[in-house]
Amino acid sequence: MSRHLIAHADEFPPGSGRELTVGDRVIALFRIGDEFYAMDGICPHAGGPLGQGYVSGSRVTCPWHGWQFDVKTGRHCLTPNIVHETFPVILEDGDVYVELP
Numbered sequence: 001m002s003r004h005l006i007a008h009a010d011e012f013p014p015g016s017g018r019e020l021t022v023g024d025r026v027i028a029l030f031r032i033g034d035e036f037y038a039m040d041g042i043c044p045h046a047g048g049p050l051g052q053g054y055v056s057g058s059r060v061t062c063p064w065h066g067w068q069f070d071v072k073t074g075r076h077c078l079t080p081n082i083v084h085e086t087f088p089v090i091l092e093d094g095d096v097y098v099e100l101p
């Protein structure tokens with residue numbers, strides 16, 4: 001695992017998501033309440049930008065064709081055997097880090 005500083009919590013309002021890049025990876029980072037969650041930012045359906053999706057509760061809707069995922073688990077909301085890759089997030093002194101394999 002490698003740890004990467006990707007955001008500052010105070011720049012990230014609750015209920016929001018954002019697309020970020022770390023090296024050659026696209027990461028979708030979400031803030032749900034005071035917790036942060038990270039998942040692979042490339043939608044497994046056809047490559048849509050999950051970090052640009054609409055966030056409601058802990059659910060993000062891909063802006064391209066509407067697939068929905070729980071950002072906490074990466075699980076597809078209608079087809080639970082589809083589980084998108086998620087990554088551990090660490091919040092430390094207002095800094096948000098993601099751990100990537």
Ligand code: FES
Nearest residue numbers: 043046048062065
């Ligand atoms: S690319 Fe995400 S739903 Fe199609």
